[in-house]
Amino acid sequence: MSDLNILFPDPETVELNGRDVELRAVQLRHFELYGKTASALVEVFSAASVQQINRYAEKHSTELKRVLRVTTSLNRWQLWRMPASVAVQLMAEVIRVNSGFFGAALPALARAINGAKSSSD
Secondary structure (H helix, E strand, O other): HHOOOOOOOOOOEEEEEEEEEEOOOHHHHHHHHHHHHHHHHHHHHHOOOOHHHHHHHHHOOOHHHHHHHEEOOHHHHHHOOOHHHHHHHOOOHHHHHHHHHHHHHHHHHHHHHHHHHHHOO
């Protein structure tokens, strides 16, 4: 059953400006968008100052909000009004919620695929 929680994590709720926002699992059709945005943000977090993170947020707010549109319960109007710095913080929470899948399920899948290839050789 724990494998299903990795593949399909339960939505989590965070409070944003007094409102509950649901954080959802990334759907397969959004993997490329999520992966590109999340990996860039993690790279910025690992090597940047607060000022650089804020500059990144301003420059890439459209991509951040595009991912947040499909991984949260926020609508377009709410995201349009959201400051870029808040979008970065919320995106960090989305990455945390989805980390189980990307940290555990994908490597297990790769091992399974590699094992299937080597046994068929």
